[in-house]
Amino acid sequence: xxxxxxxxxxxxxxxxxxxxxxxxxxxxxxxxxxxxxxxxxxxxxxxxxxxxxxxxxxxxxxxxxxxxxxxxxxxxxxxxxxxxxxxxxxxxxxxxxxxxxxxxxxxxxxxxxxxxxxxxxxxxxxxxxxxxxxxxxxxxxxxxxxxxxxxxxxxxxxxxxxxxxxxxxxxxxxxxxxxxxxxxxxx
Amino acid sequence: xxxxxxxxxxxxxxxxxxxxxxxxxxxxxxxxxxxxxxxxxxxxxxxxxxxxxxxxxxxxxxxxxxxxxxxxxxxxxxxxxxxxxxxxxxxxxxxxxxxxxxxxxxxxxxxxxxxxxxxxxxxxxxxxxxxxxxxxxxxxxxxxxxxxxxxxxxxxxxxxxxxxxxxxxxxxxxxxxxxxxxxxxxxxxxx
Numbered sequence: 001x002x003x004x005x006x007x008x009x010x011x012x013x014x015x016x017x018x019x020x021x022x023x024x025x026x027x028x029x030x031x032x033x034x035x036x037x038x039x040x041x042x043x044x045x046x047x048x049x050x051x052x053x054x055x056x057x058x059x060x061x062x063x064x065x066x067x068x069x070x071x072x073x074x075x076x077x078x079x080x081x082x083x084x085x086x087x088x089x090x091x092x093x094x095x096x097x098x099x100x101x102x103x104x105x106x107x108x109x110x111x112x113x114x115x116x117x118x119x120x121x122x123x124x125x126x127x128x129x130x131x132x133x134x135x136x137x138x139x140x141x142x143x144x145x146x147x148x149x150x151x152x153x154x155x156x157x158x159x160x161x162x163x164x165x166x167x168x169x170x171x172x173x174x175x176x177x178x179x180x181x182x183x184x185x186x187x
Numbered sequence: 188x189x190x191x192x193x194x195x196x197x198x199x200x201x202x203x204x205x206x207x208x209x210x211x212x213x214x215x216x217x218x219x220x221x222x223x224x225x226x227x228x229x230x231x232x233x234x235x236x237x238x239x240x241x242x243x244x245x246x247x248x249x250x251x252x253x254x255x256x257x258x259x260x261x262x263x264x265x266x267x268x269x270x271x272x273x274x275x276x277x278x279x280x281x282x283x284x285x286x287x288x289x290x291x292x293x294x295x296x297x298x299x300x301x302x303x304x305x306x307x308x309x310x311x312x313x314x315x316x317x318x319x320x321x322x323x324x325x326x327x328x329x330x331x332x333x334x335x336x337x338x339x340x341x342x343x344x345x346x347x348x349x350x351x352x353x354x355x356x357x358x359x360x361x362x363x364x365x366x367x368x369x370x371x372x373x374x375x376x377x378x
Contacts, residue, residue: 006361006365011357042368048314053314055217061216062213
């Protein structure tokens with residue numbers, strides 16, 4: 001029987017042919033030196049191809065992908081700012097509700113600002129002014145309601161409601177902003 | 188349904204686990220990077236494409252069908268990404284749309300660089316030489332060799348991935364190996 005072509009010999013070495021054909025080629029290889037040499041060559045090539053040379057990827061691939069897909073938010077600073085803002089509103093709320101008539105908080109800020117160092121004095125004075133404006137505004141709103149509706153509503157109650165509303169808005173606003181940022185980054 | 192290791196990781200990723208995605212990337216990073224680098228032969232482009240691949244995987248992971256093997260699905264995405272890239276940056280010699288590839292055409296290809304006739308005495312060197320020759324082959328031959336031996340895909344899977352008939356895939360692999368044999372014979376390495 002004549003020699004086989006290289007495609008058949010290759011197929012034999014990789015087991016890509018039927019048993020019958022494979023047996024025929026195997027028998028032929030026993031007697032044909034040149035075909036056997038070809039088969040040996042392909043076996044060597046196949047052996048080396050089946051043990052591929054992998055190249056080591058740089059670490060920056062995973063790092064860059066993670067950075068892009070899971071960005072770090074300035075969570076701690078945002079939460080700190082949120083807590084500070086909430087505390088300020090809470091103090092205002094307590095002031096409005098419990099200290100409105102006595103004005104002791106305003107007086108305390110006023111006294112402290114006179115004795116404090118320069119920058120702290122300015123800060124305390126600003127807070128004192130905010131409370132004075134808040135107090136005046138709430139009294140004015142209460143007066144307006146009385147003028148038009150002939151209903152007396154305690155300015156403290158109005159103040160407590162407004163401050164509570166602000167507090168809720170801060171929380172929901174922050175939550176929505178955080179979610180939208182996260183969604184935008186993951187897209 | 189019984190899930191394999193990859194699919195368990197995917198479920199965790201879909202539930203928001205960052206560490207599972209890192210683990211999945213570590214599993215495939217070497218294979219994917221090697222495949223891409225051997226295809227595009229430019230390290231910067233390979234790094235960029237590897238990143239693009241993983242981001243793409245993350246973005247379309249929700250569409251993954253758990254009935255199929257993740258690796259095959261991922262390799263398809265990788266293959267399409269690389270082929271698109273090569274098409275955008277192809278030289279006339281690299282053309283993916285030309286017909287059959289002759290031996291002469293391969294030897295004339297810009298991708299084909301003849302090696303000096305070193306004598307290789309060790310298996311490691313022979314392996315390096317063979318894989319260097321694979322790198323220098325035209326895309327049409329190289330892609331089937333890489334998919335078959337680097338990604339360990341079956342002929343049928345390669346055919347599905349490349350949209351080629353199984354017979355053509357086999358022929359290209361035979362052709363590529365024939366060239367490898369001739370080249371290493373020329374250097375006296377198979378005697």
